[in-house]
Amino acid sequence: MKLDIRGLSKAFDEKKVLSDISLHLDGIRSLVIIGPSGGGKSTFLRILAGLLVPEAGEVIINGKPIPTEESSLREYRKTMGMVFQSYNLFPHMTAVENIMLPLVHVHGYGQEEAREHAMGLLARFQLSLHAEKKPALLSGGQKQRVAIARAVAVSPSFLLFDEPTSALDPEFTSEVLDVIEELREEGKDLILVTHEMGFARIVSDYALFLDEGTVAAAGTPEEIFDYPAEERLRLFLAKVLKY
Amino acid sequence: MTKKWFNCFLRESDREAPSPCPSTLLNAFLVALFILLIFIFSFSRLEYDFHWAGVWAYRAKFIRGLGMTLVLSFFSLIVSFLLRSLFALGQKSRFLPFYFFSRFYVEIIRGTPLLVQILVFFYVIADAFRVQNRYVTGVMILSLFAGAYISEIIRAGIDSIGETQLETARSLGLTRFQQYRFIIFPQVFKRILPPLAGQLVSLIKDSSLLSIISVSEFTLNAQEVNAYTYSTLESYLPLALGYLLITYPISNLSKRLERAFSYET
Known part of the structure; x- marks a missing residue:
């Protein structure tokens, strides 16, 4: 994945959330973003997802700039897959219907074809038994895996994860992280915001530390996690790794 | 023990x-x-001699009145539901005149007595616009009245769909129309069915006020029977029973719906 960001800024009601971020990355397979709450991680990811439009600057992914017009943004969103912190499955649809919805209504699959494809993915994530259950009957880990299956189903050119394990009970964390690790090994490009430092260390081949709306530190996992040079990053890691 | x-x-x-x-x-x-x-x-303690025979002779009149009440309430519910879906959207509208009109309307209707609304609408507004049919006017008034409440029900229903669901829908590439069709409406519809059934119960009882503009519904018929027979209680007790016979099954149904859909969230 090639990521080119120039002068990216975003504010909500006068409050600057991202200020003038520039970044050039090439040949990255998995990018991990860490940082304190309110540091701009989620906003950054939402801009990459085409859900928020920045005030200034531009983002070019794999040579294509992210559009700013709603109609072309919608086309852009079809090409990526996003997984949210709170699963965000639609509560009135079963697991398999959740996966089928974008396939049928956004990507032009037939009903049968979509069902077959969705069932295949559920089988792969050991969720076949739960295909006809509504989200209320699934555990947090199962819901998040269904959400990942939904994002993967449309064969996106890359995947975005917004703290995919933060809302989970600890016992379910590893089953979700296993799936993400598996996708990475398969060669899917991914960008991941996470508080799981151990996992971030293993899965990333490049990491960003976002603090107060800027990229306070960036580098390989060794540079970020093993030999942090930047003072704020050191403090942050000391805090999250204390216990 | x-x-x-x-x-x-x-x-x-x-x-x-x-x-x-x-x-x-x-x-x-x-x-x-x-x-x-x-x-x-x-x-x-009342020292009242019941004369059911006199009232019994008018039983067909009671049934016709009851039928008319049902018809009026049913049409009012349909019309108000259609109108109010519009107004619920209006309150979420970005176009300010539409927004203020919606808010104004809801506050005025909910803050004034139905009796006054019926009189003003029938003797002033309908008269000025030359609407002669009191049944049409009756349905219009009831629709406007119930609509103010129904629009609040619908608006609350739409608000209850979390922002995160809509964000997810957008991230999947759904259009705005598809978001309403596949995500918002199916959930809103289920959630508002119980309060909507409750609103129908109120509507049926409120329709009794149309008797003051001589719409020949259940209450007016009972009043007429009372006037013919001078048997007040014998005329009004069946009236209460008749309303109960329609409203109880509906409120019962609404409670069952509430339970049936509660597992969703």
Whole structure:
């Protein structure tokens, strides 16, 4: 994945959330973003997802700039897959219907074809038994895996994860992280915001530390996690790794 | 020993031991008996001679009135639902005149008595616009009235769909229309069915006020029978019973719907 960001800024009601971020990355397979709450991680990811439009600057992914017009943004969103912190499955649809919805209504699959494809993915994530259950009957880990299956189903050119394990009970964390690790090994490009430092260390081949709306530190996992040079990053890691 | 029987009168969750008797039946019977005794006592003190025969002769009139009440309420519900779906969207509208009109309308209708609304609408507005048919006017007034409440129900329903669901829908590439069709409406519809059924119950009772503009519904027919026979209680007691016969099944249904859909969230 090639990521080119120039002068990216975003504010909500006068409050600057991202200020003038520039970044050039090439040949990255998995990018991990860490940082304190309110540091701009989620906003950054939402801009990459085409859900928020920045005030200034531009983002070019794999040579294509992210559009700013709603109609072309919608086309852009079809090409990526996003997984949210709170699963965000639609509560009135079963697991398999959740996966089928974008396939049928956004990507032009037939009903049968979509069902077959969705069932295949559920089988792969050991969720076949739960295909006809509504989200209320699934555990947090199962819901998040269904959400990942939904994002993967449309064969996106890359995947975005917004703290995919933060809302989970600890016992379910590893089953979700296993799936993400598996996708990475398969060669899917991914960008991941996470508080799981151990996992971030293993899965990333490049990491960003976002603090107060800027990229306070960036580098390989060794540079970020093993030999942090930047003072704020050191403090942050000391805090999250204390216990 | 007495303690054991005491469990008959407790909720299932509060019982220390299983109830030794059919609790629901027993308690319902006791309450019914109590109410009945109050009524029997009150009526016995009344020194009133019931003349059911005179009223019985007009039974067809009661049934026609009841039918008309049902028809009026049903049409009012449909019309108000259609109109109000628009207004619920209006309150979320970015176009300010539409927004203010919606807010104004809801506040005025909810803050003034239906009786006054009926009089003003029928004798002033409908008259000025030359709408002669009092049944059409009646449905219009009831629709406007119920609509103010229904629009609040719908708006609350739409608001109850979390922002995160809509963000997810956008991230999947759904259009705005598809978001409403596949995500918002199916959930809103299920959530508002119970309060909507409750609103229908109120609507049926409120329609009795249309009697003041001589719409020949249930209440007006009872009033007329009273005027013909001079048998006030004999005319109005069947009226109460008739309303209860329609409203009880509906409110019962609404409670069942509420339970059926509650697992969703």
